[in-house]
Amino acid sequence: xxxxxxxxxxxxxxxxxxxxxxxxxxxxxxxxxxxxxxxxxxxxxxxxxxxxxxxxxxxxxxxxxxxxxxxxxxxxxxxxxxxxxxxxxxxxxxxxxxxxxxxxxxxxxxxxxxxxxxxxxxxxxxxxxxxxxxxxxxxxxxxxxxxxxxxxxxxxxxxxxxxxxxxxxxxxxxxxxxxxxxxxxxxxxxxxxxxxxxxxxxxxxxxxxxxxxxxxxxxxxxxxxxxxxxxxxxxxxxxxxxxxxxxxxxxxxxxxxxxxxxxxxxxxxxxxxxxxxxxxxxxxxxxxxxxxxxxxxxxxxxxxxxxxxxxxxxxxxxxxxxxxxxxxxxxxxxxxxxxxxxxxxxxxxxxxxxxxxxxxxxxxxxxxxxxxxx
Ligand SMILES: NC(=O)c1ccc[n+]([C@@H]2O[C@H](COP(=O)([O-])OP(=O)(O)OC[C@H]3O[C@@H](n4cnc5c(N)ncnc54)[C@H](OP(=O)(O)O)[C@@H]3O)[C@@H](O)[C@H]2O)c1
Numbered sequence: 319x320x321x322x323x324x325x326x327x328x329x330x331x332x333x334x335x336x337x338x339x340x341x342x343x344x345x346x347x348x349x350x351x352x353x354x355x356x357x358x359x360x361x362x363x364x365x366x367x368x369x370x371x372x373x374x375x376x377x378x379x380x381x382x383x384x385x386x387x388x389x390x391x392x393x394x395x396x397x398x399x400x401x402x403x404x405x406x407x408x409x410x411x412x413x414x415x416x417x418x419x420x421x422x423x424x425x426x427x428x429x430x431x432x433x434x435x436x437x438x439x440x441x442x443x444x445x446x447x448x449x450x451x452x453x454x455x456x457x458x459x460x461x462x463x464x465x466x467x468x469x470x471x472x473x474x475x476x477x478x479x480x481x482x483x484x485x486x487x488x489x490x491x492x493x494x495x496x497x498x499x500x501x502x503x504x505x506x507x508x509x510x511x512x513x514x515x516x517x518x519x520x521x522x523x524x525x526x527x528x529x530x531x532x533x534x535x536x537x538x539x540x541x542x543x544x545x546x547x548x549x550x551x552x553x554x555x556x557x558x559x560x561x562x563x564x565x566x567x568x569x570x571x572x573x574x575x576x577x578x579x580x581x582x583x584x585x586x587x588x589x590x591x592x593x594x595x596x597x598x599x600x601x602x603x604x605x606x607x608x609x610x611x612x613x614x615x616x617x618x619x620x621x622x623x624x625x626x627x628x629x630x631x632x633x634x635x636x637x638x639x640x641x642x643x644x645x646x647x648x649x650x651x652x653x654x655x656x657x658x659x660x661x662x663x664x665x666x667x668x669x670x671x672x673x674x675x676x677x678x679x680x681x682x683x684x685x686x687x688x689x690x691x692x
Pocket of ligand 1: 483553
C-alpha cells in the first residue's frame with residue numbers, strides 16, 4: 319500500500335505555536351484562583367482568525383473549553399480549538415469537555431500537553447480521535463507543562479509541591495535574638511510574598527512563629543484567595559489569643575497539625591472555635607512527621623504549600639529533602655546575633671551543601687530575591 323504523505327501547509331507549525339502562546343497567556347489569568355485545578359486557556363480559530371476564547375477563571379467554575387465553545391453555534395467543522403491542557407473526559411464538578419467538543423462539531427483540536435492524571439491521561443485525546451476529530455498534541459508542550467508545574471508535581475508524585483520562603487538580613491538572620499522580625503523586608507517584597515501565598519493552596523508555619531509574631535497568614539496586599547493556614551503544633555500549645563484561631567474573621571480555613579501526644583481536651587476546645595485539628599504521627603524528636611503531613615495534605619487536595627518558617631520548620635523541611643523551591647529575600651541589613659534562617663544540616667564541606675541548579679536573582683523593593691529550584 320502506498321503511504322499517504324500529508325503536505326504541511328506553509329507556516330502551519332509556527333501558526334499553531336502562535337495561537338497556543340495566546341491560549342497560554344489567557345490561562346495565566348486564572349493564577350491565584352483555580353488551584354488545585356490547573357490553569358487552562360482555550361481559543362477557537364477559523365481561517366487564521368480567533369472567533370472565541372476562554373480560560374478557567376475560578377475553582378469550581380466552567381472549564382476553558384466551555385468558555386470558548388459555549389457561546390458558539392454548532393457545526394464548527396472548519397474551526398480549530400487550541401487548548402493548553404488535554405480536554406477532560408470525565409464528570410467532575412462540570413460535564414466532560416470532550417462531549418462538548420464533539421457536540422459542537424469541532425474539526426481540529428490542538429493540545430498543549432496531556433493531562434498528568436494517570437487515570438485520565440491520553441483518554442481525552444483518544445475519545446476525540448475515535449470520533450473522527452483531527453488532534454495534534456504537544457504544541458509548546460514544555461511551556462504548557464511549566465505553567466502548571468505545581469499541579470503536575472502533585473498529580474505525578476501524590477505529594478504537594480513545597481516552596482520555602484523567608485526574608486533575611488545579609489548575615490542570614492530571620493529575626494533578632496529576642497525573636498523580633500517585623501519587618502526585615504520592604505513593602506514591595508511583602509506584596510510579592512502575598513502573591514506567592516495566593517498561588518499556593520496552603521501556607522504553613524510552626525507554632526513558634528504563631529507565638530512570636532501572631533501572623534494572620536492571609537492575602538491582603540494583592541488580589542487573590544487565602545490559602546489554607548497550616549500550623550505545626552505537636553502539643554497544641556498555640557496561644558488562645560492567636561489571630562489564626564479566628565478563621566471566620568480572617569476568611570478561609572485554619573488547620574492545626576498535631577501528634578497523638580496532644581491533649582484531647584485542648585483539641586476539642588480548638589475545634590469549637592472553627593479550627594480543624596489534624597493528628598499525624600510524630601518524628602523521632604516527637605514533632606510532626608513531615609512525610610506523613612504532606613501525604614495527608616495531598617489527599618485533602620492541597621497541591622502546593624508555601625512554608626514561611628520559622629527557623630526550625632525551614633530546617634526540618636530541608637533536612638527531610640522535601641523542598642522544590644526556595645524564595646529568599648535578602649535585605650541590606652545586619653542583625654548580628656539572632657535567629658538563623660536555617661539551622662543544623664550536618665554539612666561538613668561546601669560541596670555537601672544543598673546547591674540549586676536553577677535559579678534567578680532579582681531586585682525586589684530594597685531586597686534581592688534569590689529564587690531557586692531543585
Ligand atoms: N523573617 C522571616 O521570614 C520569618 C518568617 C517566619 C518566622 N520568623 C521568625 O522566626 C522565629 C520563630 O522561629 P522558630 O524556629 O522559633 O519557630 P518555628 O519554626 O516557627 O516553630 C517551631 C516549632 O514548631 C513545632 N513543630 C512541629 N513539628 C515540627 C517539625 N517537624 N519541625 C520543626 N518544628 C516543628 C515545634 O514546636 P512543638 O514541638 O511544640 O510542636 C517547634 O518548636 C520568630 O522570631 C519569627 O519572628 C521570621
